Amino acid sequence: MVHRRIGGIAAVLLLLFASCGETAPPRAEPTEQPSPASAFPLTITDDDGVEVTIDTEPQRIVTFAPSMTEIVFELGLGDHLVGVSGPFDDYPAEAKDVEEVGGAGDFGVDPTIEKVVSLEPDLFLTIPGGDQWKQRLRDLDIPVVTLHADTLDDLLEDIETIGSLTGAVEDAELLATRMDTEADAIAESAEVVGPVSCFFEVYYPPLTTVGPNTFIFDLLERAGCDPVTEQAKSDYPEWSVDELVADGPEVYLVTPESARSVTAVAKRPGFAGIPAIEDERVVLVDGDLVTRAGPRVIDGLRQLAAALGTG
Amino acid sequence: MTRPGARRFRRTMVVLGVALVVTVLIAVAVGAVWIPPGATLRVLGWKLGLTGHPDGVDRAAEVILLQLRLPRVALAVLVGAALGVSGMLFQGLFRNPLADPAVIGVSSGAALGAIVVIVLGGASLAGGLIVTGAAFAGALVTTLLVYGIARVGPTIQVTTLLLAGIAVAATISALMSLVMSFSGEQIRSIYFWLLGGLGARGWSSVSVVVPFVVAGAGATLLLARDMNLVSLGEERAAQLGVEVASFKRRSIAAGALLAAAAVSVAGVIGFVGLMTPHLLRLLVGADHRRLLPAVLLGGPLFVVLADLAARTVLAPEELPLGAVTALVGAPFFLWLLRHERGRAAGVA
Numbered sequence: 001m002v003h004r005r006i007g008g009i010a011a012v013l014l015l016l017f018a019s020c021g022e023t024a025p026p027r028a029e030p031t032e033q034p035s036p037a038s039a040f041p042l043t044i045t046d047d048d049g050v051e052v053t054i055d056t057e058p059q060r061i062v063t064f065a066p067s068m069t070e071i072v073f074e075l076g077l078g079d080h081l082v083g084v085s086g087p088f089d090d091y092p093a094e095a096k097d098v099e100e101v102g103g104a105g106d107f108g109v110d111p112t113i114e115k116v117v118s119l120e121p122d123l124f125l126t127i128p129g130g131d132q133w134k135q136r137l138r139d140l141d142i143p144v145v146t147l148h149a150d151t152l153d154d155l156l157e158d159i160e161t162i163g164s165l166t167g168a169v170e171d172a173e174l175l176a177t178r179m180d181t182e183a184d185a186i187a188e189s190a191e192v193v194g195p196v197s198c199f200f201e202v203y204y205p206p207l208t209t210v211g212p213n214t215f216i217f218d219l220l221e222r223a224g225c226d227p228v229t230e231q232a233k234s235d236y237p238e239w240s241v242d243e244l245v246a247d248g249p250e251v252y253l254v255t256p257e258s259a260r261s262v263t264a265v266a267k268r269p270g271f272a273g274i275p276a277i278e279d280e281r282v283v284l285v286d287g288d289l290v291t292r293a294g295p296r297v298i299d300g301l302r303q304l305a306a307a308l309g310t311g
Numbered sequence: 312m313t314r315p316g317a318r319r320f321r322r323t324m325v326v327l328g329v330a331l332v333v334t335v336l337i338a339v340a341v342g343a344v345w346i347p348p349g350a351t352l353r354v355l356g357w358k359l360g361l362t363g364h365p366d367g368v369d370r371a372a373e374v375i376l377l378q379l380r381l382p383r384v385a386l387a388v389l390v391g392a393a394l395g396v397s398g399m400l401f402q403g404l405f406r407n408p409l410a411d412p413a414v415i416g417v418s419s420g421a422a423l424g425a426i427v428v429i430v431l432g433g434a435s436l437a438g439g440l441i442v443t444g445a446a447f448a449g450a451l452v453t454t455l456l457v458y459g460i461a462r463v464g465p466t467i468q469v470t471t472l473l474l475a476g477i478a479v480a481a482t483i484s485a486l487m488s489l490v491m492s493f494s495g496e497q498i499r500s501i502y503f504w505l506l507g508g509l510g511a512r513g514w515s516s517v518s519v520v521v522p523f524v525v526a527g528a529g530a531t532l533l534l535a536r537d538m539n540l541v542s543l544g545e546e547r548a549a550q551l552g553v554e555v556a557s558f559k560r561r562s563i564a565a566g567a568l569l570a571a572a573a574v575s576v577a578g579v580i581g582f583v584g585l586m587t588p589h590l591l592r593l594l595v596g597a598d599h600r601r602l603l604p605a606v607l608l609g610g611p612l613f614v615v616l617a618d619l620a621a622r623t624v625l626a627p628e629e630l631p632l633g634a635v636t637a638l639v640g641a642p643f644f645l646w647l648l649r650h651e652r653g654r655a656a657g658v659a
């Protein structure tokens with residue numbers, strides 16, 4: 001969800017799109033982009049609503065989110081990556097060799113500003129949160145770009161945005177198009193089977209799930225699931241077991257980070273009456289593939305479809 | 312009560328002064344990124360106008376030293392001074408060694424002010440200075456509220472003030488828990504205010520706090536003599552010519568201002584205001600005219616050391632400064648209490 005502004009076309013586009021609000025900006029037409037060589041300086045408004053200017057094609061990138069790391073590597077920019085957030089940046093394997101900048105702040109999830117400065121990055125890619133340290137980095141002339149994806153479509157736009165920001169426009173377009181095509185194919189075959197009611201567990205205890213405005217929810221729907229948490233008001237709501245039993249999901253999806261095994265889920269108090277438990281349709285899914293809004297979400301979609309029996 | 316002589320006072324001041332300078336230098340030289348001490352000294356020397364621009368020191372190192380570490384250490388010095396002097400004022404005023412800025416609700420009021428702004432989404436306005444302002448306002452409003460409750464006619468009952476402060480602070484804590492339960496993703500920025508810390512702060516915060524610390528310390532200097540007399544008892548002080556009611560008002564105003572300034576940039580940092588004056592009283596005696604300069608060196612020394620520990624012990628992870636001050640401060644304080652009990656009997 002990014003308004004793009006490139007050269008002269010930009011002002012017009014911005015005027016046109018400014019009134020659309022943040023929720024539904026039309027996608028910028030890729031054909032209107034100048035060739036990568038002339039794209040800089042490039043000014044965009046990121047998903048924090050902050051205007052950022054990238055003067056020249058970035059040579060020293062820091063990614064502060066595993067999803068961003070995966071996208072940067074997928075675009076063939078691994079050589080330009082000088083810093084990642086921390087031990088969670090574990091894919092691809094090369095990411096583990098890149099300097100880690102995270103670990104500061106009260107929860108150990110902020111970047112160590114000193115470390116970032118010492119790497120002299122010309123692009124800092126991250127996700128929402130941490131207004132304070134982001135401002136600090138901007139004050140030190142480090143271009144911070146925040147991108148957030150609620151849906152797969154958002155992600156594809158973000159990938160193209162990262163492509164423009166890094167001078168990898170064509171690679172980004174190819175990647176986005178490929179992902180789009182593959183996601184459509186999965187969704188089409190899922191539609192043939194018809195929607196299956198499901199529940200996605202993020203955390204337990206307390207039982208926590210996903211609301212309709214989250215990236216995972218979008219993936220679930222595309223994979224042919226009809227999540228029982230449709231009416232949830234927040235993004236990661238706590239869900240009472242009573243309600244879960246009343247909802248009666250056909251398939252119960254859970255990550256290994258939240259439950260050790262399928263049998264551990266079945267043994268939880270009150271879970272016995274759920275259809276998914278009775279029919280033994282509790283499935284462990286790889287959390288990284290569905291929670292990280294990166295290139296591997298297509299694998300995540302396939303995995304979900306297989307679990308749901310729609311693939 | 313021991314009354315250490317002028318020599319002991321001078322010796323203590325020299326030791327504190329040297330320790331502070333050395334600690335500040337170490338705090339600037341040490342951090343998550345290794346910068347050679349030589350480069351650090353050359354950059355500092357250049358900034359102080361002692362030497363020319365250092366060649367061969369890369370720009371990143373210069374930014375780290377001048378834009379990250381120096382303001383952080385400067386802020387630690389100011390926060391330490393503010394909390395220490397504030398604690399001294401409240402201990403003198405209440406004639407109670409357990410008094411500190413938290414007792415009149417300043418700290419929790421400041422935290423509540425900040426948290427409300429964060430939850431309402433104003434955290435990123437004006438580079439975060441809105442939050443600082445809200446914390447400041449919260450601290451002052453709480454103080455006035457507590458003061459208003461405790462005031463009966465022209466006089467304030469010290470005991471009532473203490474009790475009112477505790478009750479108001481408890482109410483505010485409850486309000487904070489309530490606000491936090493609705494806060495969602497902002498919970499992390501909120502925790503900062505409760506745990507305290509000096510990270511993510513630059514020169515702008517330093518320039519915000521400086522005037523308040525200078526004014527507060529200056530006001531305290533003028534109050535020091537009266538504070539000595541009040542420590543003999545309010546009636547006695549009145550007989551000796553102290554305008555006790557006005558003295559109380561001015562002490563509370565100065566103490567609250569100092570604490571508010573500290574909390575508004577560093578969150579709630581416990582134990583500095585309680586421990587520093589108490590500890591130094593054991594060294595330089597209870598004369599507030601000597602205690603004040605000692606606290607102005609000792610408070611900063613404590614906070615700079617604690618912050619140094621907070622960011623190096625588990626580097627690159629940073630510990631919450633408030634936790635470090637309490638964790639380091641409390642056991643040391645207890646040890647000292649036992650150790651010095653005999654000699655210090657009767658102090659405060």
